[in-house]
Amino acid sequence: MRMSTRKRTGAKAGGRTGLLQSRRPGRAVAVICSLALAVGALAGCGAGAKAQDGEDISFMLDWTPNTNHVGIYTAQRQGYYKQAGVSVKILPTAQAGAETSVENGVADVGFSKLSNLAAFNAQGADLRQVFDIGQKPIGRWCSLASRTDIKTPKDFDGKTFVSFGSAEQTAVVKQMIKNAGGQGDFQRATSGTSTFATLTSGKGDFAGFYVTWEGVQADLKGPKLHCFVQSDWGVPGNPDQIGFVVSSNWLKQESHRQALRRFVQASKRGYDWALAHPDQAADILVEQAPAARIDPQQARASMERIVKEGYWTGQPGATTLPGTVDMGQAQTYLDFQQTAGSYQDGKGGKLKRAPQAKDLWTDEFVK
Template sequence: MRSLLTGVALLAAGAMTLSGCTGSANRNSTGTNGDNGKPTLTFMLDWTPNTNHIGLYVAQKLGYFKDAGIKVAILPTAQAGAETSVENGVSNIGFSKLTDVANADAQGAHLKQVFDLTQKPIARWCSLKSRTDIQTPKDFADKTFVTFGSAEQSASVRQMIKYAGGSGDFKTATAGTNTFRTLTSGKGDFAGFYANWEEVVSELNGPALNCFAADKWGVPGNPDQLGFIVKDSWVRDPKNAESLRKFVKAARKGYDYALSNPDKAADLLVAEAKTAHLDTRITRASMEKIVNEGYWSGAGMNDDSMNGKSGQGITATINTTDGQRYLDFQYEAGTYVDSHKKRLPKAPQADELSTNDYVK
């Protein structure tokens, strides 16, 4: 969802954020030994630092990576995207999602997801709450969708409209650097946001939004399996595979800390990711929402299984069943094409695009 984060991400792209080593000379695209004989890994963010990345910053600041015997450089988002950066060897590991791996591999990349942070859909399709003419996704029909031209997003929106009883037709407008502004200006009627960030911004600072989750309106599976990706050929090297295991274990410890100490972790992220100029109120509220609604663990504070207790660990595994249902849906919608813009002979396969070997 390229919306509120986009403008800040572009500003942040010129500088390295919170790295375990400094300067481009220390970037190591092969995961070989860095200073003091420790393997140095580079990690490419997908957007400007936010609570999706908080476990990485916690692991860096609290020494979890160091304790694991590795050095980690957290790189700012690249305009080409984390997928391209990992495929081209600019970074060893990147932050992405399963469906983006499917898109990249359809175009000839060789990527694999190895860690899934989000266990529940976090994407939301929203209009301004002041738009009383929009009460369900049916009312998106014939209105203007603020988008970056994603075929995947359009397929989801079309399905939501049809599921709600509408025609499935809508117009599009190109998103600017601030989707909130595009909506309030009247240039668009609805857009995509993230529940754990922009919906929080809306709740705290306005404008108020009326939001719908795709999985509640006819879109199957989980479209938002966000996590870590690597290149197949890189991880086939046993040394790199071992470094990746250490990285995943330390990062997971960082995310577990964030769930158990959401305010402390939020404050740490704000302090360490200075180039992002994060608002402490928003960052803390985002973590509160993540904990209470169970986006990382699959169980929220209000679920019976939690008995109202915080501190649960993240799940981290990729749900290939949910992933395949979504990939099949997008394939039928014609989303995935090869480098020649031709339809793939079959749907991308979740169990080929991912592995849980590194979170065991």
């Protein structure tokens, strides 16, 4: 899951090492296979791995395999794709990003989030989100728990934010600091191979993490984190409506639409099964993605947190995925970012109007 034009923090086996940063949308098809691709996933590298039109779906991950992808691996393992008459090839994340790869036809479907599409489409892309698992925000803004001088986001003022300068993240952090009574001024540092390591080295003071993955890792293995939820500090809407994205141009072919509908419906079955059987689904993820070297304990704890706190369903303990975007929450967040001046057009100018969630999403393939 990424923000618009992303650079990324260093990937550690089994998942992200910090809240993914944004990178400028580009047109170049520069695909580099990740070593973290699961051996069990039928995948190739580059355009040669693209699925056959009307028969298969090639799906590109946004990062190394983690619990956000568990429904895909579960649907594969449980035979749901085969039953739906679609063959799925899981592709490794590309250096160019899933969005650019989908836009350029390297992959049929990719994993991303709605706010990414807002930034990409503002600069000339034509992407649509077709399936969503993010019903509640999962991003957290954290310092090490050992930093007793940081008690509220106000204390981020004058500190160093471990990031890559994303306009979206900058807007969020500034708003949090100001609402806590600060000025919204901070420095930036680039993360090394691990955001945790960058913080513990003293090269940075706070960073973004995902509560369902890095948050679980910190709880299990440390270092302990002290985190803030952006909605508690004046940032409206849900920035983490994550799921499947496609190119509108690709959707023009009826055979693609038919294959996509079968893929989305089977994937939803996979996610629903995972919610109902969290421990078994976590084990499937670990088994199906051996090269990612996912910690089984972290995978199980992550699935437990996802179910217990209702991150995919909006209801704690629920086991049926809506699969749809909350349009009100989406537009509220896009409007916030527009007011902050985060979006640019293809010439580097500010947009006159906020990206519209209704133009970025379709529920046609979920229902």
